[in-house]
Amino acid sequence: MGGYGSGGHNKTHRRLENFHRVDSFAFYDYLMGDKYLYCKTTVQYPLNRGDIIYHVQSRTALIKVLSVQEGEYRYVDLPLSRVHGIDGKSVRMYFHCPYCGRRVRYLYDYYKHYACRKCAKLNYSCQQKSGMDEIRLKMERIAERLDYQWWRNDFDCIADVYYIPKPHYMRWAKYEKLMQEFRALKKEYERNIENALMKAYKALCR
Numbered sequence: 001m002g003g004y005g006s007g008g009h010n011k012t013h014r015r016l017e018n019f020h021r022v023d024s025f026a027f028y029d030y031l032m033g034d035k036y037l038y039c040k041t042t043v044q045y046p047l048n049r050g051d052i053i054y055h056v057q058s059r060t061a062l063i064k065v066l067s068v069q070e071g072e073y074r075y076v077d078l079p080l081s082r083v084h085g086i087d088g089k090s091v092r093m094y095f096h097c098p099y100c101g102r103r104v105r106y107l108y109d110y111y112k113h114y115a116c117r118k119c120a121k122l123n124y125s126c127q128q129k130s131g132m133d134e135i136r137l138k139m140e141r142i143a144e145r146l147d148y149q150w151w152r153n154d155f156d157c158i159a160d161v162y163y164i165p166k167p168h169y170m171r172w173a174k175y176e177k178l179m180q181e182f183r184a185l186k187k188e189y190e191r192n193i194e195n196a197l198m199k200a201y202k203a204l205c206r
Protein backbone atom coordinates (compact mmCIF):
# COMPACT_ATOMS: atom_id res chain seq x y z
CA MET A 1 0.00 0.00 0.00
CA GLY A 2 0.99 3.61 -0.32
CA GLY A 3 4.13 4.57 -2.16
CA TYR A 4 2.24 6.95 -4.39
CA GLY A 5 5.21 9.26 -4.67
CA SER A 6 5.28 12.72 -3.25
CA GLY A 7 4.75 16.33 -4.16
CA GLY A 8 4.35 17.33 -7.75
CA HIS A 9 1.82 19.33 -9.67
CA ASN A 10 -1.42 18.49 -11.38
CA LYS A 11 -2.70 16.54 -8.44
CA THR A 12 -6.21 15.99 -9.73
CA HIS A 13 -4.89 14.26 -12.79
CA ARG A 14 -2.33 12.25 -10.92
CA ARG A 15 -4.80 11.18 -8.31
CA LEU A 16 -7.06 9.73 -10.91
CA GLU A 17 -4.18 7.80 -12.43
CA ASN A 18 -3.35 6.42 -9.03
CA PHE A 19 -6.79 5.08 -8.35
CA HIS A 20 -7.00 1.38 -8.58
CA ARG A 21 -8.82 0.66 -11.75
CA VAL A 22 -10.57 -2.37 -13.16
CA ASP A 23 -9.88 -3.33 -16.75
CA SER A 24 -12.78 -4.92 -18.64
CA PHE A 25 -10.37 -6.69 -21.02
CA ALA A 26 -8.58 -8.29 -18.09
CA PHE A 27 -11.93 -9.27 -16.61
CA TYR A 28 -12.92 -10.93 -19.89
CA ASP A 29 -9.58 -12.77 -20.10
CA TYR A 30 -10.14 -13.96 -16.55
CA LEU A 31 -13.53 -15.39 -17.47
CA MET A 32 -12.25 -16.99 -20.68
CA GLY A 33 -9.25 -18.43 -18.86
CA ASP A 34 -11.56 -20.36 -16.56
CA LYS A 35 -11.83 -23.88 -17.99
CA TYR A 36 -14.75 -24.66 -15.75
CA LEU A 37 -16.67 -21.46 -16.40
CA TYR A 38 -19.69 -23.22 -17.85
CA CYS A 39 -19.95 -25.59 -14.90
CA LYS A 40 -20.30 -22.65 -12.54
CA THR A 41 -23.26 -20.49 -11.66
CA THR A 42 -21.26 -17.48 -10.55
CA VAL A 43 -17.69 -16.30 -10.75
CA GLN A 44 -16.17 -13.83 -8.30
CA TYR A 45 -13.57 -11.46 -9.66
CA PRO A 46 -11.74 -9.82 -6.77
CA LEU A 47 -11.48 -6.03 -6.75
CA ASN A 48 -9.48 -3.76 -4.55
CA ARG A 49 -12.53 -3.31 -2.31
CA GLY A 50 -15.14 -5.88 -3.14
CA ASP A 51 -15.83 -8.20 -6.04
CA ILE A 52 -17.42 -8.37 -9.43
CA ILE A 53 -19.95 -11.15 -9.32
CA TYR A 54 -20.55 -12.63 -12.74
CA HIS A 55 -23.60 -14.80 -13.41
CA VAL A 56 -22.62 -17.36 -15.98
CA GLN A 57 -26.12 -18.27 -17.21
CA SER A 58 -27.48 -14.77 -17.68
CA ARG A 59 -24.04 -13.35 -18.57
CA THR A 60 -24.69 -10.39 -16.30
CA ALA A 61 -22.59 -8.87 -13.55
CA LEU A 62 -22.86 -7.03 -10.27
CA ILE A 63 -20.34 -5.11 -8.24
CA LYS A 64 -20.34 -5.95 -4.57
CA VAL A 65 -18.81 -3.35 -2.26
CA LEU A 66 -18.95 -2.62 1.43
CA SER A 67 -21.04 0.49 1.93
CA VAL A 68 -19.75 3.08 4.35
CA GLN A 69 -23.21 4.39 5.02
CA GLU A 70 -24.97 1.17 5.88
CA GLY A 71 -21.93 -0.81 6.98
CA GLU A 72 -23.07 -3.72 4.85
CA TYR A 73 -22.57 -4.99 1.33
CA ARG A 74 -24.17 -3.06 -1.47
CA TYR A 75 -24.77 -4.51 -4.91
CA VAL A 76 -24.62 -2.35 -8.00
CA ASP A 77 -25.54 -3.50 -11.49
CA LEU A 78 -22.58 -3.64 -13.82
CA PRO A 79 -23.87 -3.74 -17.40
CA LEU A 80 -21.52 -5.43 -19.86
CA SER A 81 -21.10 -5.01 -23.60
CA ARG A 82 -19.57 -7.58 -25.89
CA VAL A 83 -18.12 -6.16 -29.05
CA HIS A 84 -17.11 -8.46 -31.90
CA GLY A 85 -13.91 -7.89 -33.78
CA ILE A 86 -13.76 -7.58 -37.56
CA ASP A 87 -12.98 -11.29 -37.86
CA GLY A 88 -16.36 -12.00 -36.30
CA LYS A 89 -14.77 -14.31 -33.76
CA SER A 90 -12.80 -12.27 -31.28
CA VAL A 91 -14.74 -10.53 -28.57
CA ARG A 92 -13.91 -7.53 -26.48
CA MET A 93 -15.80 -6.87 -23.34
CA TYR A 94 -16.58 -3.41 -22.00
CA PHE A 95 -18.17 -2.18 -18.82
CA HIS A 96 -20.87 0.42 -18.59
CA CYS A 97 -20.34 2.93 -15.83
CA PRO A 98 -22.93 2.22 -13.10
CA TYR A 99 -23.46 5.98 -12.70
CA CYS A 100 -23.67 7.41 -16.21
CA GLY A 101 -23.99 4.33 -18.40
CA ARG A 102 -21.09 5.23 -20.69
CA ARG A 103 -19.33 2.29 -22.26
CA VAL A 104 -15.80 2.16 -20.88
CA ARG A 105 -12.85 -0.14 -20.57
CA TYR A 106 -11.80 1.08 -17.12
CA LEU A 107 -13.69 1.69 -13.93
CA TYR A 108 -11.93 3.52 -11.12
CA ASP A 109 -12.09 2.67 -7.48
CA TYR A 110 -13.49 5.85 -6.06
CA TYR A 111 -14.13 5.74 -2.34
CA LYS A 112 -15.79 2.34 -2.44
CA HIS A 113 -17.62 3.08 -5.66
CA TYR A 114 -16.57 1.96 -9.07
CA ALA A 115 -17.14 4.69 -11.61
CA CYS A 116 -15.84 5.76 -15.01
CA ARG A 117 -13.10 8.35 -15.27
CA LYS A 118 -15.58 11.09 -15.98
CA CYS A 119 -17.76 10.38 -12.97
CA ALA A 120 -14.75 9.95 -10.72
CA LYS A 121 -13.29 13.24 -11.90
CA LEU A 122 -16.61 15.02 -11.63
CA ASN A 123 -16.89 13.93 -8.07
CA TYR A 124 -13.33 14.77 -7.30
CA SER A 125 -14.41 18.37 -7.69
CA CYS A 126 -16.94 17.93 -4.90
CA GLN A 127 -13.97 17.27 -2.64
CA GLN A 128 -12.94 20.86 -3.26
CA LYS A 129 -16.10 22.16 -1.62
CA SER A 130 -15.59 24.05 1.59
CA GLY A 131 -17.16 21.44 3.87
CA MET A 132 -14.81 18.83 2.52
CA ASP A 133 -11.83 21.15 2.83
CA GLU A 134 -12.66 21.65 6.45
CA ILE A 135 -12.78 17.94 7.20
CA ARG A 136 -9.47 17.42 5.44
CA LEU A 137 -7.90 20.27 7.38
CA LYS A 138 -9.06 18.77 10.67
CA MET A 139 -7.60 15.43 9.66
CA GLU A 140 -4.31 17.05 8.71
CA ARG A 141 -4.15 18.74 12.11
CA ILE A 142 -4.65 15.43 13.90
CA ALA A 143 -1.91 13.88 11.77
CA GLU A 144 0.37 16.71 12.82
CA ARG A 145 -0.42 16.19 16.48
CA LEU A 146 0.56 12.58 15.98
CA ASP A 147 3.86 13.63 14.40
CA TYR A 148 2.82 12.10 11.13
CA GLN A 149 3.74 14.95 8.82
CA TRP A 150 5.24 12.56 6.27
CA TRP A 151 1.89 11.13 5.23
CA ARG A 152 2.36 13.26 2.12
CA ASN A 153 5.14 10.91 1.03
CA ASP A 154 2.66 8.10 0.65
CA PHE A 155 -0.67 9.77 0.02
CA ASP A 156 -1.95 12.67 -2.04
CA CYS A 157 -4.92 13.25 0.20
CA ILE A 158 -5.22 12.94 3.96
CA ALA A 159 -8.59 11.20 3.52
CA ASP A 160 -6.76 8.24 1.99
CA VAL A 161 -4.69 7.67 5.12
CA TYR A 162 -6.06 4.69 7.00
CA TYR A 163 -3.50 4.27 9.77
CA ILE A 164 -1.25 6.55 11.78
CA PRO A 165 1.48 5.06 13.97
CA LYS A 166 1.60 6.05 17.62
CA PRO A 167 4.47 8.39 18.55
CA HIS A 168 6.53 6.49 21.13
CA TYR A 169 6.31 9.25 23.74
CA MET A 170 2.53 9.55 23.57
CA ARG A 171 0.27 7.79 26.02
CA TRP A 172 -2.04 5.18 24.53
CA ALA A 173 -5.17 6.85 25.87
CA LYS A 174 -4.33 10.09 24.11
CA TYR A 175 -3.36 8.29 20.93
CA GLU A 176 -6.60 6.32 20.90
CA LYS A 177 -8.62 9.47 21.44
CA LEU A 178 -6.97 11.24 18.50
CA MET A 179 -7.33 8.19 16.28
CA GLN A 180 -10.99 7.90 17.17
CA GLU A 181 -11.45 11.50 16.09
CA PHE A 182 -9.51 10.82 12.92
CA ARG A 183 -11.58 7.79 12.01
CA ALA A 184 -14.83 9.66 12.64
CA LEU A 185 -13.71 12.43 10.29
CA LYS A 186 -12.67 9.89 7.68
CA LYS A 187 -16.08 8.28 7.89
CA GLU A 188 -17.82 11.62 7.55
CA TYR A 189 -15.67 12.41 4.53
CA GLU A 190 -16.50 9.14 2.81
CA ARG A 191 -20.17 9.59 3.61
CA ASN A 192 -20.14 13.01 1.94
CA ILE A 193 -18.61 11.53 -1.16
CA GLU A 194 -21.08 8.70 -1.18
CA ASN A 195 -23.95 11.19 -0.93
CA ALA A 196 -22.53 13.26 -3.77
CA LEU A 197 -22.25 10.18 -5.98
CA MET A 198 -25.76 9.09 -5.13
CA LYS A 199 -27.04 12.56 -5.93
CA ALA A 200 -25.33 12.47 -9.31
CA TYR A 201 -26.77 9.02 -9.88
CA LYS A 202 -30.31 10.04 -8.97
CA ALA A 203 -30.09 13.11 -11.18
CA LEU A 204 -29.29 10.78 -14.07
CA CYS A 205 -32.25 8.53 -13.33
CA ARG A 206 -34.72 11.36 -13.28
Ligand SMILES: [Zn+2]
Pocket residue numbers: 097098099100101102115116117118119120
Ligand atom coordinates in the same frame (compact mmCIF):
# COMPACT_ATOMS: atom_id res chain seq x y z
ZN1 LIG B 1 -19.69 7.42 -15.39
